[in-house]
Amino acid sequence: MPQTLLIHHIRRILTPPPAHQPLSGKAQGSLHTHDDAWLLIEDGRIVGSGSMSEPLPRAERRFDAEGGMVLPAFVDAHTHLVFAASREGEFVDRIRGLSYQEIARRGGGILNSALRLRQTSEEALFAQAMQRLEGLIRLGTGAIEIKSGYGLDTESELKMLRVIRRMKEAAPVPVRATFLGAHALPPEYRDDREGYLALIEREMLPRIADEGLADYMDVFCEKVAFSADETDRLLEAADRYGLRPRIHTNQFHSMGGIEVAVRHGAISVDHLEVVNDEEIRTLAASDTMATLLPSAPFFLNDPYPPARRLIEAGIPVVLASDYNPGSSPSGNMWLVWSLACIKMRMLPEEGLVAATLNAAHSLGLADHLGSIAPGKKAHLIVTRPAPSLAYLPYSFGENHVRAVLIGNQWYF
Ligand code: NIG
Ligand code: FE
Numbered sequence: 001m002p003q004t005l006l007i008h009h010i011r012r013i014l015t016p017p018p019a020h021q022p023l024s025g026k027a028q029g030s031l032h033t034h035d036d037a038w039l040l041i042e043d044g045r046i047v048g049s050g051s052m053s054e055p056l057p058r059a060e061r062r063f064d065a066e067g068g069m070v071l072p073a074f075v076d077a078h079t080h081l082v083f084a085a086s087r088e089g090e091f092v093d094r095i096r097g098l099s100y101q102e103i104a105r106r107g108g109g110i111l112n113s114a115l116r117l118r119q120t121s122e123e124a125l126f127a128q129a130m131q132r133l134e135g136l137i138r139l140g141t142g143a144i145e146i147k148s149g150y151g152l153d154t155e156s157e158l159k160m161l162r163v164i165r166r167m168k169e170a171a172p173v174p175v176r177a178t179f180l181g182a183h184a185l186p187p188e189y190r191d192d193r194e195g196y197l198a199l200i201e202r203e204m205l206p207r208i209a210d211e212g213l214a215d216y217m218d219v220f221c222e223k224v225a226f227s228a229d230e231t232d233r234l235l236e237a238a239d240r241y242g243l244r245p246r247i248h249t250n251q252f253h254s255m256g257g258i259e260v261a262v263r264h265g266a267i268s269v270d271h272l273e274v275v276n277d278e279e280i281r282t283l284a285a286s287d288t289m290a291t292l293l294p295s296a297p298f299f300l301n302d303p304y305p306p307a308r309r310l311i312e313a314g315i316p317v318v319l320a321s322d323y324n325p326g327s328s329p330s331g332n333m334w335l336v337w338s339l340a341c342i343k344m345r346m347l348p349e350e351g352l353v354a355a356t357l358n359a360a361h362s363l364g365l366a367d368h369l370g371s372i373a374p375g376k377k378a379h380l381i382v383t384r385p386a387p388s389l390a391y392l393p394y395s396f397g398e399n400h401v402r403a404v405l406i407g408n409q410w411y412f
Contacts, residue, residue: 073142
């Protein structure tokens with residue numbers, strides 16, 4: 001017997017159209033709406049919708065939306081959810097005047113997280129990360145990408161990726177794994193960059209590929225991390241194992257990362273706080289998407305990515321949280337959406353498409369997630385009553401979630 005669920009008295013269903021490609025340019029802001037509606041779900045999949053003025057279909061379970069809106073759950077396409085400890089000490093150091101990059105050069109930052117992660121068991125990391133994920137689901141996240149990159153030695157990187165694999169099996173939402181061994185140069189290789197690059201190529205990548213532990217490859221292309229040439233070489237190695245890149249680049253400097261990423265057919269370039277016209281042209285001429293992470297420049301008091309210029313150049317934009325202990329200790333996608341509108345002048349519609357359908361495309365999940373359409377998985381947010389779509393990012397800091405549906409399961 002199929003299990004049916006009817007959500008009724010929905011003020012407005014809001015969704016990107018179920019496009020087979022990421023939406024860009026003018027289409028980045030296109031949404032379908034259905035007012036005064038009901039939505040029928042069968043065995044965790046959307047069957048169809050109708051108007052409250054029509055007779056309501058029968059269903060075993062019913063949920064009264066009480067005038068709330070229904071949106072697709074967020075897809076968070078860039079996080080560092082597996083970590084061992086928070087870093088509020090560095091937060092206070094920055095308040096006192098140190099910069100993120102100075103802290104990194106002093107051996108804090110990512111290296112601080114690596115030290116703690118190496119000392120923490122797989123079991124403990126798994127329990128912590130699952131608890132964080134549960135919190136994010138209650139905030140409306142219905143799929144997530146998680147990176148390694150706090151291990152920085154073979155065993156610890158494998159440990160992180162095994163934690164993510166266990167999360168794939170245990171979590172109620174899809175989880176995608178990205179190998180970010182090239183996140184920082186570990187202290188043991190301080191005077192031997194070549195040694196660490198070779199370790200990634202000759203030991204980490206083959207073992208990760210052998211165990212099928214990663215879906216994607218990431219490199220932090222930045223002055224405090226790896227150069228464009230080093231990124232090029234690592235992406236070449238990843239290519240041999242069939243790992244497509246999605247890379248951290250242009251967070252603090254423009255130094256060739258975008259050009260290298262595009263040349264390697266990257267799915268996405270992430271951050272882009274600092275990006276020049278030529279790089280925008282390179283991206284526009286490629287299939288690589290731009291993933292913007294506005295809670296990182298918010299937290300670090302940095303300039304924001306030029307979202308308008310990217311959208312106007314026809315580049316599909318994704319929004320993600322970058323949840324991590326150093327530059328964005330929050331996975332709240334409502335805040336990300338608000339910052340996108342307030343600080344980057346994205347329209348509310350553009351922000352929702354970026355955080356749902358485009359993000360789902362970037363993770364290869366768009367056949368099942370990212371919009372509300374017959375056949376797609378019912379990963380949905382029911383909001384508290386709200387007068388309009390724009391109200392959601394406008395009233396920043398408010399909790400808009402009344403309930404989150406993941407298939408057959410409600411989260412409150
Ligand atoms: O995306 N920029 C590099 N990686 C993370 C920060 C990691 C950390 O500080 O722990 C980011 O901002
Ligand atoms: Fe990141």
